[in-house]
Amino acid sequence: xxxxxxxxxxxxxxxxxxxxKEGHEVSCLDEDAESHARLEVGLDRGWEDLGGQFTVGAGLxxxxxxxxxxxxxxxxxxxxxxxxxxxxxxxxxxRRYEVPTVIARILDPLRAEWYQRxxxxxxxxxxxxxxxLESAVREGAPRGAGPxxxxxxxx
Amino acid sequence: MYIIVIGAGKVGWNLARExxxxxxxxxxxxxxxxRYLTVEQExxxxxxxxxxxxxxxxxxxxxxxxxxxIAVTGDDEDNMLICQVAKEKYEVExxxxxxxxxxNKPHFDLLGIKPSVSATDLILRLLEHEVPEYGLVHLxxxxxxxxxxxxxxxxxxCGVTGRRVGDLEMPEGSLLISVLRNGKGFVPGPDTVLEVxxxxxxxxxxxxxxxxKVLFGPAESGQGNGANGL
Numbered sequence: 001x002x003x004x005x006x007x008x009x010x011x012x013x014x015x016x017x018x019x020x021k022e023g024h025e026v027s028c029l030d031e032d033a034e035s036h037a038r039l040e041v042g043l044d045r046g047w048e049d050l051g052g053q054f055t056v057g058a059g060l061x062x063x064x065x066x067x068x069x070x071x072x073x074x075x076x077x078x079x080x081x082x083x084x085x086x087x088x089x090x091x092x093x094x095r096r097y098e099v100p101t102v103i104a105r106i107l108d109p110l111r112a113e114w115y116q117r118x119x120x121x122x123x124x125x126x127x128x129x130x131x132x133l134e135s136a137v138r139e140g141a142p143r144g145a146g147p148x149x150x151x152x153x154x155x
Numbered sequence: 156m157y158i159i160v161i162g163a164g165k166v167g168w169n170l171a172r173e174x175x176x177x178x179x180x181x182x183x184x185x186x187x188x189x190r191y192l193t194v195e196q197e198x199x200x201x202x203x204x205x206x207x208x209x210x211x212x213x214x215x216x217x218x219x220x221x222x223x224x225i226a227v228t229g230d231d232e233d234n235m236l237i238c239q240v241a242k243e244k245y246e247v248e249x250x251x252x253x254x255x256x257x258x259n260k261p262h263f264d265l266l267g268i269k270p271s272v273s274a275t276d277l278i279l280r281l282l283e284h285e286v287p288e289y290g291l292v293h294l295x296x297x298x299x300x301x302x303x304x305x306x307x308x309x310x311x312x313c314g315v316t317g318r319r320v321g322d323l324e325m326p327e328g329s330l331l332i333s334v335l336r337n338g339k340g341f342v343p344g345p346d347t348v349l350e351v352x353x354x355x356x357x358x359x360x361x362x363x364x365x366x367x368k369v370l371f372g373p374a375e376s377g378q379g380n381g382a383n384g385l
Binding site: 110 | 208209210211230231232233235236240243244258259261262265266
C-alpha cells in the first residue's frame, strides 16, 4: 500500500514509522521541515534510506499534495494539529483524488461523530480519552463505594 | 430574516451593522475575546462569543432557525467548514463564504460552498471597471446556470455607436438586455440607435466575451490606435 500521511507530529510520525516497518510505502507531508527529525526517532537509519518519503508543504496546497503522491495513494491519513485542516484535506483526498481509504483525526467529538455519519472515517482521540477515563473511574470505584465509607476515610 | 455572521473582523462587523440597519435579525459570532468585547460595545446582544467551528456554539446562536449564514473569518478552512455544516447539517437555506486566499477557491467549490466571495476577485472586477482598457465589466457570473451578464461602456471610438441594435451582428448566445443613457435605463428594441456614452448590459453564454469585446470595441480605423509595430 502507498500511504500518505499529512501532519507529521507525534501521532503522524508514529503511524508513519509503524506502517513503514510493516512494509508499506509511506510518504509524509508537513509544513515544518523540522518534523523530519521526529520521523527518525528510534530508527537506526535515515527515513529516506529506509524507503520513506518526506515533503515540506501545506496540506491545502494542491501542488504539495501531488508532490507527496496523493494521486497514487491507497490510504490517506489527515493528522495535522488542526481539526479544520484535517476535515478539509480529508474531503479533498476523498472527493477530488478518490483515495480509497481516508482517515481524519478530529479532536472535537461532536464534529467527529457528524462527519463519521457523512461517510468520513474519523478517529477522535478525545472520545477515546473520555471513554477510558470514565471506565477507569468506574473500575477504580471500590474505595469510594458508599457515602459512609467516604465519611470514614476523610475522618 | 435571521442572519448569522461568523467573524467580527472589519468585514463581519460592517456587514452586521448594515444588516441591522435593514432591520434583519443578526447574530455575529467572534472567537477572539478582545475583539468580541470591542464589538459588543456597539452591537450589544447581537454579538456572541465563541468558536463557530464548534457545533454547540452554532446551536446556541440558533442556527436551526437561521435563514442565512455568512462566514467571513480570516481563515478559509473555518469559512468552508462552518458553511458546510450550516448547509448540510442544519439545512440553512442560504450560505455565503469569504475566500481569503484565491488559491483555496477550488476547495470551496469541491465542498459545494457557493457562493464564495474573494476580495481579490472583487478588486479585479473593480479594476476591469476602472481601467478603460478592459472596457467590459462582469456583473454576474452564474457558473452553474452557464450565464453571464456584462456591462460595456460605449466610448467615442466605439464601432457600434450610431447603429441600430437590430443591425448588430451579435454573437449567437448573447443578447442586449438594457441600455443606460443619461442615468436612465431602458430595454433596447431593434430600432434603438446606440450612442456614445451608453452603458449597455448584455447577457451571454460564457466564452462569448471576446467576440462581444471586438464588436463593441474601438472601430477599425485606418490609422490604428497607435499600433506599435515592434
